Amino acid sequence: MTRLEVWAPDGFPEVAAGDDLAILVLAALGGGTDLVDGDVVCVTSKVVSKAEGRTRVGDREAAIDEETERLVARRGATRIVRNRLGLIMAAAGVDASNVAPGSVVLLPLDPDASARALRREVHARTGTNVAVVVTDTSGRAWREGQTDIAVGAAGLLVAEDFAGRTDPHGNPLVVTLPAVADEIAGAAELVQGKLGGRPVAIVRGRADLVLPPDDDGPGAASLVRAEGGDLFGWGAREAVVRALVGDEADRAPFGQEADADELSAALRRLPDAADRTAAAAVCFAHGWRLEDWERDRPQA
Known part of the structure; x- marks a missing residue:
């Protein structure tokens, strides 16, 4: 039997520039006593960005311009762009929710590096080997609604490659590549919620995906297709x-x-x-x- 547990602690404080995110995360998790080896710590990109000073006061459109690498599609006021991280997102990932009026939050400068830093700190302070996923909300082509994806990751096998294997019926698997980092991010969002003030979640039950402490893995950047590799490069x-x-x-x-x-x-x-x-x-x-x-x- 395989069992997956996902939970998000209540009572996380408001985060400001310069805050030690590792201290805040561990405090929310019983000082780290709630963690075991093989857990995946999921944190929203918003609290990472706030701690790293990625909040701006002023015009949201100007912030989108700052983060945009190229426009992919525009429909009215909505802009779908490829941002500087290579992510194709509405408004370049610039967010004006859960922040003071008149302010916006930009994505972390390097979400994989943010994940690596948090992982190192958790290990140094608790001795626990966890993976870290930095999550953000994204829409999907052909589907209504949004889901959370991994924009940063450390210590995690972000995708499971089944190419070359066979299914129970003997059929060869050619391009099967579950993006497990995104699946973990989506599971975390189910317990975090958008309005619950729970930016941290723990996913337990897939320790097989967690890498040794000295191996941070390829990061979530490895899930981003290179320019020209997508069949839908333009609207x-x-x-x-x-x-x-x-x-x-x-x-x-x-x-x-x-x-x-x-x-x-x-x-x-x-x-x-x-x-x-x-x-x-x-x-x-x-x-x-x-x-x-x-x-x-x-x-x-």
């Missing part, structure tokens, strides 16, 4: 405009160059084969230039 509307403009700076999010057969099939779908503007846009979206295609395309 639907934005992709059309970017392809038509054909700016070289916009090419990477379209992904790797398509092979000649794939591009040829796409060009055949154009209603007017002589429309060079449309053909150039299709070529651009597939990683080609029209002039290169015309020179190198397979001959019938």
